[in-house]
Amino acid sequence: MAAFNLTTSEPSTFILNGIPGMEDAHIWISIPFSMCYIICLLGNFMVLFVVSKEQTLHKPMFLLLCMLALTDIGMSSCIMPKALCIFWFRFKGITVEGCLTQMFFVHAFAAMHSAVLVIMAFDRYVAICDPLRYATILSNARITKLGLVGLIRAVLFNLPVPVLLRRLPFCTNHVILHTYCEHIAVVKISCGDTRVNRTYGLVIILVTIGLDLTVIGLTYVLIIRAVLRINSKKAHWKALNTCTAHICVMMMTYTLFLFSILTHRFGQGIAAHVHILLANLYLLVPPMLNPIIYGVKTKALRDKVRKYTCRI
Structure with a gap:
């Protein structure tokens, strides 16, 4: 691996600036952020606990919910501890290795999260379009294998991101205008040729998110077509x-x-703090709301959660 080309002083850290222009409000911003993070952890750990304890929930659908909960915990935990250190204590420094590691895990968990949503769409397709063969087609073992495929894809596709960044020169600017090491935010402070990095980042988005959205869209077209064939409203x-x-x-x-x-790639006219708040909301709000949505809409899970919470 190529050496990391820095200035003559070769500093070993980057500076995460937090939310530019809103430094004086960091302590206030940390309040909703920390509350969302706590709710996220409580909700997702509750899902994992209840499903692991209840034998009746050891089914493909709830195994998928556990996968989603793990990715939710991973996504939010990659960014929030460091963000809160910036907001509360002004601990803005992060080592180069720490920055690249955080970047890899953020994007890998996001890719895995998308893969789980694709498997969930397939689960709904089989449940509605071929219910008699549901148990045969989607066993726990098969769901686990699909999850492993999603994990391998997330790792293999995102591993080159920090490797390619490691090769870039960083001259005098080591201040990242973000609360975490987001790929494009780090690329922007390099003084070298970043075309390969930007192109590869775009390819990942098209191949993972673009493909996943296409598969989910086609799946729901088939689901709607099957539902419309049913006579009963x-x-x-x-x-x-x-x-x-x-x-x-x-x-x-x-x-x-x-x-x-x-907004981060093409919204040059949008204020920097808007970019950063949106990036943080993407990694914080869905992980917080996902267990709540599934807890409300899934009766079996809701009843079991109520069973354990009533004991407290």
Whole structure:
């Protein structure tokens, strides 16, 4: 691996500036951020605890919920501890290795999160379009294998990101205008040729998120076509109702992601703090709301959560 070319003093750290222009408000911004993070951890750990304890929930759908909970915890935990250190204590320094490591895990967890949403769409497709063979097609073992495929894809596609960044020269500017080491934010402070980095970042988005959205879209076209063939309106509603939680989670996740990516790459006229707030919301709000949405919409999970919370 090539050496990291820095200035003659060769500093070993970058400076995460937090939210530019809003430094005086960092302590106030940290309040909703920390509350969202706490809710995220409580909700997702509750899902993991309840599903692990209840034998009746050891089914493909709830295994997928556990995968989603793990990616939610990972996404938010990659950024929030450091962000809160910046907001509360002004600890803005981060080592080069720490920065690249954080970047890899942020993007890998995001890619894995998208993969889980694709598997969930396939799960809903089989449940509605081929319910008699559901247990045969989607066993726990098969769901686990699909999850491993998503994990391998996330790792292999995102591993070159820090490797390519490691080769870039960073001259006098080591201040990253962000709360975490987001790929494009780090690329922007390099004084070298960043075309390869920018192109590869765009390729990852197109191959992972673009492909995942296409697959999910096609899956729901098939689901809607199958539902419309059912004569009973009550059956229509019942079938579609099983998809509402997934649709809510999917819409929230991809909408925030696309807003964050598009404003960061192409929104030169948008204020820097808007870019950064959107990027943080994408990694914090869906992980916070996902267990709440599934807890409300999934009766079996809701009943088991109530069972354990009533004991406290």
